[in-house]
Amino acid sequence: MKNLLILIITTCTWISFYSQNTYAFFGSFNWDKNTEGISVYQLDTETGKLSKVTSYKGIINPSFLTLSSDGKYVFACTESKTKNGGSVSSFKFNLENKSLTYINSQKSGGENPVYLTAHKNGKWLINGNYTEGSVSVFPVSEDGKIEPFVQNFQFLEGSIDFNRQERAHIHSTVFSPDFDYIFMPDLGADKIRIYQFNNEKTQPLQNVETPFITTILASGPRHFTFHPNGKYAYCIEEMGGAISAYSYENGILNNLQRISTHPEKYKDNFESSDVHISPDGKFLYASNRGKENNIAIFSIQNDGKLKAVGYQSTKGKHPRVFGIDPSGKFLIATNTGTSNVVVFKRNTETGLLKKVGKKIKIKNVSSVQIRKY
Structure with missing residues (x-):
C-alpha cells in the first residue's frame, strides 16, 4: 500500500512537471516602449491554463516572434508599422529563472518587417519586410546576437489590385523541411518566391531555375x-x-x-491570415479575420488535398496569428482587435476545437510561438 501511494505521488508529480514545461511567447503592437511588448506564459498541457511568468518592455511593436531551434533565443520583428522604421531584435530566454533579456537589434533592411524564420543550426535568420517588399538574411552568433544583414533582396512588381498590390509585399519566409530552400509568399505580386539556401556560403540565398510560382491574380498569398x-x-x-x-x-x-477558407455566406472582403497543421498531420487550421473572426478546420486526405470540417469562433476580433502546441492538444489564438488570447482544446479525432480556461488580456496581441522545453 505504501509503495503504491509513493508511485501515485511520483506519477502525479511527474505529470505536473511535464504539463508545466511548455511556454507560449506573445508579441504585440504596443506602440510605446514603456508598455509590455513581449509576454511569456506557461501552458499547462493538462488543462490549457496560461500562467504569466515574465514580460519585456523597451521595444516598439514586436509584432511577430520566432524562436531558435534550441529555444534559448527569441527573435522579434520590431518597429513594425513604424514610418521609416524596421528592425529585428534578439532576446535570451532563461528557462531556470524564467527571464527574458534583450541582446541586440539590427535594421531589418526595409520598412515594416512582418515575419522571421530561424535556421535549425542557429546561425541564420531571415525576415520579410512587407511595405517595401524585401527580404534580408542575418548571421546569428553563438550567443544569440544578430549581425548586420549580408543579403537584401528588393522586389518591385505588383499585381492587378492597385489599392493593395501596387508593389511587392513579402509576407512570410519559410524554410523547406530539409532547410535547403526558402519560400516567400509575396502578397503584392501574387507569387511564391523560391530560393535555395546554401548554409556553407557567406551569402546563403542562391537563385534557382524556377524563382517563383504564380498564384491566382488578386489572391494575395x-x-x-x-x-x-x-x-x-x-x-x-x-x-x-x-x-x-x-x-x-x-x-x-x-x-x-485550391479551397475556400470561408463559409458559403461570405462572398467577399476576405482577410485570411494564418495557417498551421496539427503535429499528427491529420488536420489543417486557417484563421479568418474581417467579418468572421474564426478558425477554419480541414482534414488532410492521403493525397494531400483538404476537406472542410467546420469553423470555430476565436472569441475575439482580428485573429492575426495562432499556434498549436507541440503535443497537438491545444490551439492558441491571438485576437489583435480585442486584445485577448484564447486557448482551445483540439479533438484529435475530429479536429474540432473547444474553448478552455479564461481569456488572457494582452493589449494589441499580434503573434504567438509555443515551445516545449
Missing part, C-alpha cells in the same frame, strides 16, 4: 506551411480567402487544390 511528412505544402491567401495545396519535392511546388 500570405503565410505558408509544410505538412509534417514533407510531401505537401499549403499557402493561405489573404485577399482570395482560400488555401492552395501543393505537392512538394526538392524545391518544386505543383498545384493540387
